[in-house]
Amino acid sequence: MPPKTVPTHMIKKCIVFSQNQVVVHNDDQDIFKLPQWQMLQDHPELSAYQDQIVTIAVAPDYHVNMIDLRQATFDDADYVSAGLRDILMGSADINFEYIAKAWQYALFLRTHQFCGQCGAKMRQVGWEMARHCDVCQHRVYPRVSPCIIVAIRHEDKILLAQGNRHTSTNLYSTLAGFVESGESLEQAVHREVMEEVGVQLKNIEYFDSQPWPFPHSLMMGFVAEYAGGDIKVDGKEILDAQWFHYNALPNIPSKISIAGRLIEHTQKLITGS
Template sequence: MTTSTEQHPARPISFASSGGIDRSAGYRLDEAWLAAAWSHPTTRCFVVSGGQALVVDTDDGGTELVTMPSFDAPITESHRYFLGTDTDGVRYFALQKDALPGRMDDLARPAGLREAGALLAERDTALLVHAVALENWQRLHRFCSRCGERTVIAAAGHIRRCPACGAEHYPRTDPAVIMLVTDDRDRALLGRQVHWPEGRFSTLAGFVEPGESLENAVIRETAEEAGVTVGGVEYVGSQPWPFPTTLMLGFMARAVSPDIEVDGDEIEEARWFSREELGGAIRAGEVLPITGISIAARLVERWYGGPLPVPPRG
């Protein structure tokens, strides 16, 4: 496997940046430091609930995460997670609650990462990705998998401990490969999932199985979903994907043979596209452009040589 982290400069992989946030993991077990950080006048926090937080649209066309000083935080019946420190020394916390607070002003609105992830600045995106991933894990892993006892939160939200058997449980991350496969004519293989509308195509993807390497996962998933045999595999970059717990690992891969045989279970249709064919199909409205915050769009744009064409209006 060769590696390459090159990205199209105008279209970086969403969620890939730290946003200038140092996660400061060494302080997560220091209760005195965490207490002092929480009470510091520059500390900022925000509420996360159900994968959403409050955001506000700015006058310059951007979107910002709504944060507040810690002394204004609604801490009643909430869990507090330390997210890190920015380059100005500001500490950030997320508060998990069953519902978002009443809107702080008429402009604030609830939004999740799918809606706001591509609109937020890198710092706000990094904070929200971290908070959403912790919130989801905390909600779904409240009991010890070893003895069944209810666990308690530790390490500023990054560990759950069992008071009965002493087991420690850590946030779960599920690796998945996502790949753009090309053939010897430099055509791209795109597939349409069974539940997608006509014309929506994207890259192939799948979860890494236990005891499997990333390269073998790319080869296996391509063969299972499209019947295409893959030879060379090149790593491009990764993207945290907290919907709910995935880490997407992006690859470019080269097919040994162009023969396609879809599985019919996950992929209903797969096609080879040249750049001219894909661009023309999008302009004609026959294929929906690969857009959004997923790394899939960045992989296709990397092969295409830039942003994909704009489809016809309507």
């Protein structure tokens, strides 16, 4: 539960989810503006959710709460709904990481109402984000799915691939895939690359990570050098893969995503800049 009163100098925002979208102010600004925290307490549409407020972030000058309306719509002419990807690609008046965290919590709460072990109703744990079964003591936490993403270079070229979801935009990107049970990150890098494009790697180095709330991935980025093999795409997840000269790249992801930053970093590794 949030504190009863919040100092007036604080930035106070609330993230309201309705279905799979975020409630934002309905105005013509270039920036997505989220509702003020006070709206949670005052708005008649939200009064039924007062006991379901989830605190997302608290800092000395910052307080972000979340309410999930689940499938209900939010009927107020001053507000509209925006997609998470649209907010990520645009800009919002709060840091996107809070929205990403809130969405992962909302999805967790939606999908863990009942115990996966015995089927009893679960309850919210008061002091941590978890659901607990009082019948069999099973406790669950928000799911985080580790994914590796890797930029591969060879001499002055970068290996980029087109996934089956990206044919309409003709987008080429780095390779990525979920880490499997019992696998290290490095093993996952080798396996995914071999499965998707059939090449071997060497000199794998960690780059950076990025939470990716679609729906609950943690992208862990690596750079690597080509070690051998001819490109042979799997034809399922990957439809095409090619070596591109670092200075003549196709349509690639923006630097908002770790894929875009991995490609930029690889260009620098190739040029030594």
